[in-house]
Amino acid sequence: MSADTNHRSLKRLMKEYNELNALEAQPGGCRKLHAFEASPVDDSDLYTWDLRLYDFESDQPITTDLKERGLDRLTLRIIFPQDYPNSPPFVYMLRPRLRQGTGYVLNGGGICMELLTPSEWSPATSISALVMSVRAMLLMGNVRLKETARSTTEHDYSLEEVRVCGERKHPPPSPPPSPLPCPIRTPPRIPLPLASTRHHRPPSPDPSALNSHRHARTLPTLSSTTRPMDGPAIPCSRTPERSRRVSATIVESHRCRWRRRRTPPALRGQS
Numbered sequence: 001m002s003a004d005t006n007h008r009s010l011k012r013l014m015k016e017y018n019e020l021n022a023l024e025a026q027p028g029g030c031r032k033l034h035a036f037e038a039s040p041v042d043d044s045d046l047y048t049w050d051l052r053l054y055d056f057e058s059d060q061p062i063t064t065d066l067k068e069r070g071l072d073r074l075t076l077r078i079i080f081p082q083d084y085p086n087s088p089p090f091v092y093m094l095r096p097r098l099r100q101g102t103g104y105v106l107n108g109g110g111i112c113m114e115l116l117t118p119s120e121w122s123p124a125t126s127i128s129a130l131v132m133s134v135r136a137m138l139l140m141g142n143v144r145l146k147e148t149a150r151s152t153t154e155h156d157y158s159l160e161e162v163r164v165c166g167e168r169k170h171p172p173p174s175p176p177p178s179p180l181p182c183p184i185r186t187p188p189r190i191p192l193p194l195a196s197t198r199h200h201r202p203p204s205p206d207p208s209a210l211n212s213h214r215h216a217r218t219l220p221t222l223s224s225t226t227r228p229m230d231g232p233a234i235p236c237s238r239t240p241e242r243s244r245r246v247s248a249t250i251v252e253s254h255r256c257r258w259r260r261r262r263t264p265p266a267l268r269g270q271s
Contacts, residue, residue, distance in 0.1 A: 009084040013046040016127045031055070036131050038078070049078040049127075050094070053135055062138070065145040069152065071096060074143075076111070076134065078127075079159075088121035091134060095156045096145055103143025108165025109157030113137050 020038055023030040031037050035055040041048045053074045056063045066072060079090040093109035104112050114120040115133050147154065 005083050005086075009080070009082060010046060012085050013080060017046065020127065034128065034131070036135070038127060038131060041077075047080045047082070047084075049080070051076040051078055051091075051131060051134075053131075053138075056139070060139060062143050062145070065148050068148040068150075069096065069145060070150045074138070077159075078130075085123040085125070088116045088118060089130070091116060091130075092159070092162045093157050097147070097154050097157065099144040099146045102141055103138040104141035105138070105143065106162070106165055108162040110162045110165065111137070 017040070020030060023033060024037075026033065029037075031054050035053065037052045037054070038049055040046050041050050053076070054072060056066070062074075066074075074096070075094045077092055077094045081087040081089065091111040093105055093111070098105050098109070100107055106112055111134060113133065115125070115130070
């Protein structure tokens with residue numbers, strides 16, 4: 001905790017303490033005006049205060065319990081954090097002990113209210129406003145004393161008891177259970193056929209054949225008859241002699257085109 005934060009918290013607590021002293025200076029003091037008293041337990045420590053609540057309404061059960069017990073107040077303890085007022089204080093019952101499940105008080109004496117949670121706490125909340133909220137919560141929860149006999153002897157709530165009961169009330173979250181081992185059924189691996197895994201490539205042509213027929217386009221030689229898949233042989237009009245003449249004509253046509261491209265445009269008409 002930085003010294004600057006500690007200085008701000010002490011400055012705020014001193015301001016609250018001076019305001020409460022100003023109320024005590026009025027006739028009847030803070031008890032007659034607001035039915036409570038709040039002051040540090042030790043003047044040298046402003047972070048630990050005692051809060052005393054007086055004069056509950058006559059129709060409240062806690063008034064009857066206090067009268068039967070011979071008491072006139074409920075005493076609580078307030079512990080302020082080092083970064084107050086940015087963080088809420090910690091409030092718990094000190095004496096007398098309360099009946100379990102009443103007043104929204106935990107078994108160990110801890111005060112359970114939304115105002116004292118980090119999400120709902122406001123730094124602008126004063127000690128007087130905090131005391132009024134705690135008092136209203138106790139009455140709303142129908143707070144009752146655990147024992148009402150005058151001869152009752154009991155020990156006060158302690159901070160250690162409050163912390164232990166708070167941990168039991170709100171245990172730390174347990175880690176999620178590990179998933180049960182589930183057998184995964186993997187389908188059998190089916191090997192692919194050998195023929196499907198090979199890449200069939202056409203045989204490369206003979207380079208000597210390509211060089212010999214570079215400028216000639218050779219057509220396939222057809223037989224005089226063509227036999228379909230089924231049925232009798234059908235005579236074909238293209239004979240080997242006619243195929244050779246057609247091939248020669250195509251070659252001569254390619255040569256003429258080649259000569260025409262090599263001839264300049266101005267001399268094409270003279271030839």
